[in-house]
Amino acid sequence: MDLRYSRSDERFRAEVRAWLADAVPSLPPKPGPHDWDARRRYDTTWQKMLHEAGYAGINWPAEFGGRGASPTEHLIFLEENERAGAPYVGVNFVGLLHAGPTLIAEGTAEQKARHLPKILSGDEVWCQGFSEPGAGSDLAALQTRAVRDGDHYVVNGQKIWTSFAHVADFGELLVRTDPSAPKHKGISWLILPMDTPGIEVRPLRTIAGSSEFSEVFFTDVRIPVENLVGKENDGWRVAMVTFSFERGTAFVSELLHSMKLVESLAELARKIPRNGGTVWDDAGVRRELGHMAAELDGLWHLTKRTITEAERTGVPGIGGSVFKLAYSEVRHKLGDLAMRILGTDALSTEDGTTAADHVRGWIHAMSISIAAGTTQIQRNILSERVLGMPKEPK
Numbered sequence: 001m002d003l004r005y006s007r008s009d010e011r012f013r014a015e016v017r018a019w020l021a022d023a024v025p026s027l028p029p030k031p032g033p034h035d036w037d038a039r040r041r042y043d044t045t046w047q048k049m050l051h052e053a054g055y056a057g058i059n060w061p062a063e064f065g066g067r068g069a070s071p072t073e074h075l076i077f078l079e080e081n082e083r084a085g086a087p088y089v090g091v092n093f094v095g096l097l098h099a100g101p102t103l104i105a106e107g108t109a110e111q112k113a114r115h116l117p118k119i120l121s122g123d124e125v126w127c128q129g130f131s132e133p134g135a136g137s138d139l140a141a142l143q144t145r146a147v148r149d150g151d152h153y154v155v156n157g158q159k160i161w162t163s164f165a166h167v168a169d170f171g172e173l174l175v176r177t178d179p180s181a182p183k184h185k186g187i188s189w190l191i192l193p194m195d196t197p198g199i200e201v202r203p204l205r206t207i208a209g210s211s212e213f214s215e216v217f218f219t220d221v222r223i224p225v226e227n228l229v230g231k232e233n234d235g236w237r238v239a240m241v242t243f244s245f246e247r248g249t250a251f252v253s254e255l256l257h258s259m260k261l262v263e264s265l266a267e268l269a270r271k272i273p274r275n276g277g278t279v280w281d282d283a284g285v286r287r288e289l290g291h292m293a294a295e296l297d298g299l300w301h302l303t304k305r306t307i308t309e310a311e312r313t314g315v316p317g318i319g320g321s322v323f324k325l326a327y328s329e330v331r332h333k334l335g336d337l338a339m340r341i342l343g344t345d346a347l348s349t350e351d352g353t354t355a356a357d358h359v360r361g362w363i364h365a366m367s368i369s370i371a372a373g374t375t376q377i378q379r380n381i382l383s384e385r386v387l388g389m390p391k392e393p394k
């Protein structure tokens, strides 16, 4: 891996920067957080613009309609997006960041041809139906049942915490196809068309006021057998492929955004009055901000390594779990530091203020250490798979 930028990388950066400078201001105003039709329209409009300009699926192989960019170009693209304040994947995140890549790695030729072009063009929005009320960390305990009936599976059960289910066209669905097998061996991964009769989506509201999650209920939902990804009862292995993408690269933009937040915090610290001067006069605060910047920089380099590895093997490795764990912890520390720097300013969460961004970021940090496998689960994975420690008792 060569971490320096070549002349052609810099040319690519200039090209992306110039395109973003025109494209970002041409977007309509960002819709309100609860106007879901408008949010879907806004995010998919941006995706279409990327697609028309040849930037959709920047890191997807060219044979599947992506740009086939090198790992370095991929990172430059993300850096420039963040720099330009461009929207990130939004409602398209499952499709672009892990359902599409899972289909590339595991799907049949028909599944790839059917879904990949539409994910890239913003015509298909996906969600992830993995978690259940009794199966989050212990995902293999899932109970949603699929019974084969001719050339269909008939699905009954319930999913929860399904982000963007209410605006999705398709879902990644994990179901139990063999209840008599050991729990990891009786699971299958299905492509779920969200308009199939028998699906009921019930939106949830979180403590932070957001409304992107839903519960999804299934009553005799008939899914064609051709929607099986991988083999029947081999869904756990396919789900691990999905997770490797979800943990491996899906948080990269988050990281870039956090780097920006550290800069904005340093600026705020110089302005907020405290003890007759400003917060910046406190050497402890300056040291903490420096540490934070260094930790995020370290994670940026780990990201480069993970992305390079993914390019070589087609699937990100265990580095994704290392990143996810370390990033969640840094993000918590950054949120706590922001609260200390803001002091009473943190009481204002009025939209549009810098303080509000930090307060929302602090609340958001709590969800990062839960989403895509909790911090404790990442520790279990790393101790078992990297350090070779004994497995958890069943």
Ligand SMILES: Cc1cc2nc3c(=O)[nH]c(=O)nc-3n(C[C@H](O)[C@H](O)[C@H](O)COP(=O)(O)OP(=O)(O)OC[C@H]3O[C@@H](n4cnc5c(N)ncnc54)[C@H](O)[C@@H]3O)c2cc1C
Pocket: 127, 128, 129, 130, 131, 132, 133, 135, 136, 137, 138, 160, 161, 162, 163, 164, 367, 368, 370, 371, 372, 373, 374, 375, 376, 377, 380, 392
């Ligand atoms: C922002 C966000 C988006 C999400 N989006 C989706 C989505 O789109 N689709 C989807 O399917 N799910 C989604 N989820 C759900 C997420 O995958 C689960 O919340 C997560 O896996 C944890 O499961 P749980 O909530 O049931 O917690 P539990 O599994 O009940 O865990 C509770 C606590 O116990 C700890 N714990 C559990 N087991 C162990 C163990 N073996 N060792 C040590 N500690 C343990 C956990 O770390 C946690 O602290 C999302 C969650 C969040 C926060």
